[in-house]
Amino acid sequence: MADEPLVLGIETSCDETGVGIVRGTTLLADAVASSVNDHARFGGVVPEIASRAHLEAMVPTIQRALDTAGIKASDLDGIAVTAGPGLAGALLVGVSAAKAYAWALDKPLYGVNHLASHICVDQLEHGRLPSPTMALLVSGGHSSLLLSEDITSDVRPLGATIDDAAGEAFDKVARVLGLGFPGGPIVDRTAREGDPKAIHFPRGLSGRNDPEYDFSFSGLKTAVARWVEAKRRAGEEVPIADVAASFQEAVTDVLTRKAVKACRDNGVDHLMIGGGVAANSRLREMAQQRCDRAGIRLRVPRPGLCTDNGAMVAALGAEMVWRDRTPSAFDLSADSSLPVTDVHVPHTDFHGQAYHALGGGAA
């Protein structure tokens, strides 16, 4: 529909400079510049390297998105940006850029939550999210179960990892196995050649008295490292594919079991899975099987939209405009630990006056 809001979204919470453009729930452009290769030799994302790369990539990536969408910046109805959570210095580059564009173009600014954006991106694939939606977000930075009644205003955390994120465990195990960084795609590929039942690795927080919806991957990660090291010390060859497959099986088993349980317990018949780990083929397969069995409709965006990108921020921004949510003020700050319940960062009344004084309230 031509009258649906046209929004540009900027995402710089980690190592991807993402700029997306959407019209309502239609994806028009998804430009990404990644600094992932610059981090590989360090075995993890180096914040300062990521921030430097964001600054260099920002304007070219914006222009690429505008060109792909075939629109002019002045056509936009709003600018959305990840205000948090994420790496503080990296977020700040995106937030500063978004403010400058919004101000220069006289468009409303929406500082939005990265996690809610991961959920909302599915609207670009499968249409508007049903209410309520259960979301399982798994990536290198987060592992959460979230229940959303309204993706622009109401996201409730049911559970989260108490130690490492699932993606971190993939990175660590990839390192232990000498497979490289980032670990997710390599472990997934390697696991296809292995037997997922070869080794029984522990399922964290799965005991009767453990918190129902929380996760723990630190123990699993350690168990894999110990198992591999014991083999090496004994002078035996490490069955890399079997270790990868068995580790991946343990992660996906816990994630999908808890997600389906959360749906059942809360009477929710839709499960959305997002975040970089949602690109994992075994997770998608197992989630589909378990959801089918439980009568739950599974919604997983295509892998390219599961990882961090600007389209997800634009998708949530468009929803903010569509639902007439209050824009952010120009003193919006980047918040590295923005709570998931803060779906967006509207200006307060005090800021509201400043916002209107800045001419931002004009229709």
Added chain:
Amino acid sequence: MLLLAFDTATPAVTAAVHDGTAVLAETHQVDARRHGELLLPAIDQVLRAAGVDKHRLTGIAVGVGPGPYTGLRVGLVTAAALGHALGLPVHGVCTLDAIAFQARAEGLAGEPFTVATDARRKEVYWASYDAEGRRTEGPGVDRPAELTPQARSVGAGALLYPDTFPGAHGPEHVSAGALAGFAAAELAAGRELLPNVPLYLRRPDAQVPAGYKAVLPA
């Protein structure tokens, strides 16, 4: 000429509008931790105070450091985005040159001197200037004890280390008015300014945050 100038390379968040002859308006707030929050409102405020519509601007001048990176990038990415969105050229100015320009205006003209700002980690960003105001050394980042500055010195970095910089005085931080004045003079003289690229002077700290440490001792 109608220049919008700003700088975030020192603890000051400063913005100014300059018409090629004089500063029309200037704002200056010192808060090293809030560059990101303060800059855009400051830019808006200074244009209002100058009575200049942003679409009438002819260029942007931005301090490209050296300075602590996180704050520095706020200014550079803002300049890049404004330049892109408004179709304006962005002129980079070495922040130390802008401080030197101001120091000369405040009485140091005709004397050689050194500008030093706080680079944290017990180091300063510095540059030296001759009696005509030309930069003769720097910009560099060093421990004060390793420097032999000019007899006169200015800047917060000089004030912080009196053993190296005896008798140091203001200006402490950069002012966007001086930065704009410097840029306007250089442009009027037909000289090129710097690209909008940060003067980091240091390589990035290649530190991966916790969570990636080895599980077992090697």
